[in-house]
Amino acid sequence: MRALFTVFAKEFLDNLRDRRTLLSALLFGPLFGPILFGAMVSRMLNQTVVESDEPLRLTISGRDHAPGLVRYLESQGAQLKFASLSESAAREAVRSGAAQVVVILPLEYGPRFTAALPAPVLLVADSADSQTRKSADRARLLLGAYGSGIAQLRLQIRGVSPLLAVPVAVNEIDVATPTGRAVVVLGFMTYFVLFAVLMGGLYLAIDSTAGERERVSFEALLSLPVARGSLVGGKILATCAYMCLSLAISLTAFVFVFRFVPLERLGMSANLGVVTALEFFAICLPFVPLGAALMTFVASFTRSYREAQTYLTTVLLVPTLPIAFASIYSLKTNSSLMFIPSLSQHLLMTSVLKDEPIAMVDIAASAGSSSLVALLLITLTARHWRRETMLG
Amino acid sequence: MIEASALCKRFGNVDAVNDMSFAARDGEITGLLGPNGAGKSTCLRMMYGVLTPDSGSARIDGIDIRGETSAARAHLGVLPHAAGLYNNLTARENIDYFGSLQGIGRERLRRRTDELACALGMEGFINRRVKGFSQGQRIKVALARALVHDPGNLILDEPTNGLDVMAIRSLREMLHTLRAQGRCILFSSHVMQEVAALCDRVVIIGHGRVLADDTPQAIRDRSGAQTLEEAFLHVLGDTEGVN
Numbered sequence: 001m002r003a004l005f006t007v008f009a010k011e012f013l014d015n016l017r018d019r020r021t022l023l024s025a026l027l028f029g030p031l032f033g034p035i036l037f038g039a040m041v042s043r044m045l046n047q048t049v050v051e052s053d054e055p056l057r058l059t060i061s062g063r064d065h066a067p068g069l070v071r072y073l074e075s076q077g078a079q080l081k082f083a084s085l086s087e088s089a090a091r092e093a094v095r096s097g098a099a100q101v102v103v104i105l106p107l108e109y110g111p112r113f114t115a116a117l118p119a120p121v122l123l124v125a126d127s128a129d130s131q132t133r134k135s136a137d138r139a140r141l142l143l144g145a146y147g148s149g150i151a152q153l154r155l156q157i158r159g160v161s162p163l164l165a166v167p168v169a170v171n172e173i174d175v176a177t178p179t180g181r182a183v184v185v186l187g188f189m190t191y192f193v194l195f196a197v198l199m200g201g202l203y204l205a206i207d208s209t210a211g212e213r214e215r216v217s218f219e220a221l222l223s224l225p226v227a228r229g230s231l232v233g234g235k236i237l238a239t240c241a242y243m244c245l246s247l248a249i250s251l252t253a254f255v256f257v258f259r260f261v262p263l264e265r266l267g268m269s270a271n272l273g274v275v276t277a278l279e280f281f282a283i284c285l286p287f288v289p290l291g292a293a294l295m296t297f298v299a300s301f302t303r304s305y306r307e308a309q310t311y312l313t314t315v316l317l318v319p320t321l322p323i324a325f326a327s328i329y330s331l332k333t334n335s336s337l338m339f340i341p342s343l344s345q346h347l348l349m350t351s352v353l354k355d356e357p358i359a360m361v362d363i364a365a366s367a368g369s370s371s372l373v374a375l376l377l378i379t380l381t382a383r384h385w386r387r388e389t390m391l392g
Numbered sequence: 393m394i395e396a397s398a399l400c401k402r403f404g405n406v407d408a409v410n411d412m413s414f415a416a417r418d419g420e421i422t423g424l425l426g427p428n429g430a431g432k433s434t435c436l437r438m439m440y441g442v443l444t445p446d447s448g449s450a451r452i453d454g455i456d457i458r459g460e461t462s463a464a465r466a467h468l469g470v471l472p473h474a475a476g477l478y479n480n481l482t483a484r485e486n487i488d489y490f491g492s493l494q495g496i497g498r499e500r501l502r503r504r505t506d507e508l509a510c511a512l513g514m515e516g517f518i519n520r521r522v523k524g525f526s527q528g529q530r531i532k533v534a535l536a537r538a539l540v541h542d543p544g545n546l547i548l549d550e551p552t553n554g555l556d557v558m559a560i561r562s563l564r565e566m567l568h569t570l571r572a573q574g575r576c577i578l579f580s581s582h583v584m585q586e587v588a589a590l591c592d593r594v595v596i597i598g599h600g601r602v603l604a605d606d607t608p609q610a611i612r613d614r615s616g617a618q619t620l621e622e623a624f625l626h627v628l629g630d631t632e633g634v635n
Contacts, residue, residue, distance in 0.1 A: 006492040010481070017480040017521075216474030220537065223440045223470040224493045225462035388443050 003226045007234025011208050012241060021203040025242045029199025030250035033192025038257040040188075056138045059093070061085040062105035066113070069105065069121075072146045078139075090124045094132075101125045101135045103143075116154060189353075190346045193250060194319045197284055198291045200246025201239035202312055205295035208235040210308035219391060228385040232296070236378060239292035247284055251277040276352055283348045283363075286370035287319075290341055293377035294318070300384050318342070338365035341373055393418055394439060394468075394545050394578050398448035401434055401600075408434040410600040411448070416578040416593070418544065421571050423591035424580040425624065431600040432580040433473055436549050439578075440470045452545055466494070469538035473549040475531075479523040483514060483533045486522060491540040501540070508536040512566060528559035535566060546570060548579035552586055564590060588620045596627050603627045 015021040056078045063070050063082050073080060085093060090102040104122035113119040121143060125136035152162035212218040221231065258272045298315055302308040322343030331337060333351060338344045344366035351358050384390065394416040401409040409431045416422035426432050437443040439450040441457040441464065450457045455464040477486050484505055491501045509518045512532045517525070522533065531551065538546065552560050567590060571577055581587050587594055588608055596604040596611070604611050604627045608620050617623040 002495070003493050006489065010478075010485075010489045013485075014478055014480045212476075215476040215479070216472075217476035217478060219442065219472035220470065220475050220490070220534070221493075222442050223465070223472065224490065225465035225495075226493050391437070391442055 001230070003230040004234040004237065007231055008237045008241075011204065011235055011238035015204050015207060015238070015242065018203070018207065021207065021242075024203050025200045025246055026249060029202070030196040030246045031253055032199075033189070033196055033250060034253035034257045037189055037192060037254070038261055041261045055079045056135055056142070057081070057100055058135075058139055059083055059085070059090075059099040059102045060105065061090060061102060062107070062109070065105040065107055065109040066119075066121075069143075069146055072149075073142060076142055078142065087122065087124075090122070094124050094126055100132045101139050103139065189254065190349045191320060191323055193247070193254070193280060193284060193349065194287065194342060194345060195316065196250035197243050197247045197287060198295070198316050198319070200243035201288075201292050201295055202316070204235075204239045204242050205292065205299050206305060206308040206312060208238065209296060209299040210302045210305050213302075214304050222390065229382040232378065232382045232385050236289070236292045236296050236381070239296060240288050243288045243292055244285075247281060247288070251280055272353065279352050280349055283345050283352070283366070286367040286374070287341060287345050289374035290370045290377065291319075293374050293381060297377050297381040297384070300381055300390070322346070335359070335362055335365065338362045339369040341366075341370040344369065393451075393453055393576055394422075394547070395451045395454075396435065396439060396448070397451075399435060399438055399445050399450060400447045401431075401438060401443065401445055403434075407600050409438065409445075412597065412600065412602050413448075414595045414602055414605050416545075416576050418576045419571060419574045420592040421567060421577045421579070421590050422593045422595060423587035424578065424595050424597065425584070425587050426580075426582065426597040427628070428582055430582075430597045432582075432597065433549055434600075435597070436547055436578070436580055440468060440547055441465065466541065467544055469541070469543040469546045471534055471538045471546070471548040471551055473553070475534035475537075477522045477525075477530060477533055477537075480521065482521050483518045483525075483529075483536075484509075486533055487536050487540055490537045494541040496541060504540060504542070505536070508539060511569070512536055513562075526559075527555050528562055531555060531559055531563055532566075535563070539570075543575075545576045546578070548577070550580055550582070552581065552583065560586075584621045584624060594620075596624060598628050 015025075058073065058078050059081045060070060060073075061083050063080075070080065081099075083099075085102060085104065087104060090099070090104055093099040094102055102122075102124040104124065106120055106122065109119045109121070123136065123139060123143070125139075126132045127136065148165075151165060155162045155165060212221065222228070255272060255274060255277050295312055295315055298311050299308040302311060319342035322340050323346045325331075326337070326343055326346070333347045333356075337347060338361075344362075348358060348362065348366055396415070397413045399409050399412045400407070412431070412435055414422075424432050424435065434443065438445045439452075439457065441450075441461050444458065452464040453467045455467065457464045478489070481489065487505050487508065488501055491504065492498075496504065505518070509515050512535065514529070514532050514536065517529055522530070525533070538548075551563060555563065567577055567579075571592075579590075591608060594604070594606065594608050594611060595602060604614075606614070611627070612618070612620060612623045615623040615626040617626055
């Protein structure tokens, strides 16, 4: 036990003096999520504002061929710019960004419209540009609405009830609550939290195994009268300590970000204050030894820093798998899922965010199963360290 | 006293060490001499207990390394083939880490490290971080680390590899001092001059077997050679296909 703490203290200090570990464990890892998240939500906010407030800008070519349509567009608040463009000139204008959406009204529009034949309208837009695509969608809606208005008038004139042309009336009811809608966005957040947990220990797990090999200090260490289990235990414990630090920093940053991101303006309310952050910490705590043991175990098989880095980046993706499966099959929270590490933490954190009641059994199942897997991995690592091949 | 008796170790189809027996006595420097790949490191690794022999045994002061690993290691200091240090720690922290893992209490450890710093001439850099140390400084720290628990026996695997002349000289002096203190020193090398200059006794090995085990003088006399190098080639001749 004493040896275990000696190893722990040494690894903790050693890595505290290593700039690479510090940057990744206590800066990039934990802050990556909150910053990206803050930026993402702010961007979404801006976009919603753009959609509802900004007038639709259209470039119209051939206004004289369809004065009725042009009047309609103006009455709907579209800002029109008039030009005389050929089809290829319009394509060029859109491609170069000079115009967002161009509507071309050709010469035959008038005669065909009068003859009650489909009158051609050309809509030129770039669907690869998300901003233009929205404008094009709005233009298409307006043109469609104008068309169906005219159609109804034509039917009426011919003595046919326009209702015949509306066989189905669709009404949409959206039951998403503000918090519920926020959870879609916040679903990412739980992964960022788990990511921060793993990043916190990544470099220490590498340094204390592959690092020992690379700087050839391993053999001297292994020839000491110390049980291999104590060496492994001390190293994993130090990794856990850094992971907890990283988790704490990440959650603090999240609380901070949520102070400044006005989720209410998106019609969402997020329940993330200091208390929630503490609950998140408690939920993630059993995942810490699991992640530390997993990374140390994997890194124990590698011979160099670089090799370990390659394998462990893959390990960083492991916790996403259950979460991804759950969202693909849109699994609802239920007790049997609480036995799956990472997914159970994700579900519990989501429940906390949604302000749903959480059963103690679920918390116990989540913590218990994660701890059990951690114990198994620690045992496997210690057993691997007792093998002669560890010398390399 | 370090003893090997009938040590055997196979890796796949290769007999790395084949029925090796010899002893290194207290107050003597014993050199394990052999060409690269002769089985020196494998043999030493079994003697300090990080490799398990297929058969045979190794004893430190009469304690079996497999049976009572911890007790045997308490009598043994080890300087492995590549004795890397922790660059982010100071020389003292490097030594203290191993001392603490050897179970030495804090106060005794502080005194012991001071003692070693003085004996090995490390006062000037004992509290500096190891990063940027010269080879000579590094070998001193590594040696101090191996001696921190004041063991009666010391195993060094190719300690002079990669060292410059100055570092080799100071290592040689340190080993002489340790011998004078009555310790048993066993070290391996493939460099003839090294062994000739340092050793009281030479164990020549080739293809995993002991080919000669005697004083340098006796080995020279027996082969009728003028120098140890010629004697070495003579002894190896039958098995290695040299000469």
